[in-house]
Amino acid sequence: MSPALVRAYIGLGANLGDSAATLRRVLAQLQATDGIDAVTASPFYRSAPVDATGPDFVNAVAALDTRLPPLALLDALQALENQHGRLRPYKNAPRTLDLDLLTYADVSLDHERLTLPHPRMHQRAFVLLPLHDLAPDMLVNGRPISMWVAQIRDQAIERLPD
Numbered sequence: 001m002s003p004a005l006v007r008a009y010i011g012l013g014a015n016l017g018d019s020a021a022t023l024r025r026v027l028a029q030l031q032a033t034d035g036i037d038a039v040t041a042s043p044f045y046r047s048a049p050v051d052a053t054g055p056d057f058v059n060a061v062a063a064l065d066t067r068l069p070p071l072a073l074l075d076a077l078q079a080l081e082n083q084h085g086r087l088r089p090y091k092n093a094p095r096t097l098d099l100d101l102l103t104y105a106d107v108s109l110d111h112e113r114l115t116l117p118h119p120r121m122h123q124r125a126f127v128l129l130p131l132h133d134l135a136p137d138m139l140v141n142g143r144p145i146s147m148w149v150a151q152i153r154d155q156a157i158e159r160l161p162d
Contacts, residue, residue, distance in 0.1 A: 003067040005037060009135070010077065011100040011118070011127050012041075012060045014084075019058035020044055020160070022097055026080055027062060033076055035068035042130035047157040050124060054094035058160070061102070061130035070104045074114050077101060102127065117141070122148045125155035 010030075014022045023044065031039045040063045046056050066073055077099040084097040102118045109116040121127045122140050128149050131138065138145045 003069070005065050005067055006105040008064045008066055008070075008073060008104045009102040009131060010062050010064060011098075011102050011121070011130075012062060013057045013098040013100075013126065014096055015049065015055045015057040016094050016096045022084060023058055023060055026084065026097060026099070027060075029080055029083075030062065030064065035072070035076070036064050036066045038065040039063070040134060042133040043162065044160040045126060045130055045157050046160055047126040047155070049094070050126075052093070057126065059126040059130060061127065061134055063134050070101065070107060070109060070114060070116060071111070073104070074101055100127075102131065123152070125149075125152040125157040128152055129157060129159070 012023050012026065013019075027039055027041050030036055042061045045059045047059055048056055064073075068076060081097050081099055086095055086097050087093065100118055101114060101116065102121050104116050107116050117140070118127075121131070128140075128145065131140075132145050132149050136145065140148050
C-alpha cells in the first residue's frame with residue numbers, strides 16, 4: 001500500500017541570476033520528482049529582501065500533492081537548492097534558490113531540521129500573497145489568511161505579469 005497523498009505548500013524565492021527562469025525550472029523539476037504527484041504554482045511576485053541586502057527577490061508559492069513524508073520532502077527541496085547552486089555563507093545571504101516547506105497537511109512538527117507550519121510565514125507578504133492566490137480559505141495559525149494579508153499591506157511587493 002502506498003503512502004497517502006497529502007497537500008503541502010512551499011515557498012520559492014531567488015534573487016541571484018535569472019530568478020524567474022530559475023523558479024520556472026524548479027517548478028518543472030518538482031513536477032518530475034518521485035513522490036510528488038502534482039504541482040500548482042501561484043503567480044510570481046517581486047519583493048525586497050527581508051532583514052538582508054541584495055537584489056529584489058522573485059517569489060511564488062507552490063501547492064504540492066505528495067506522498068513524501070515531511071523530512072523526505074525537505075531533503076528533496078534541499079537537493080534542488082543545491083542543484084541550483086544555493087550557498088549559505090551567512091544568514092539571509094542572497095541566493096540562487098530558496099525553497100521553504102510552509103505547511104504539510106495539518107501536521108505540526110518541531111524537529112531540529114524542520115518546524116511546521118513555518119514559524120514566520122504569517123509575517124511575510126512574499127509568502128502570504130502568493131499563498132492567498134492558491135488557498136484563499138486557508139487558516140494560518142488558526143486565523144483566516146485574509147486577516148494576515150491585511151496586516152502586511154505595508155510591505156513592498158509587486159505581482160509580476162504572467
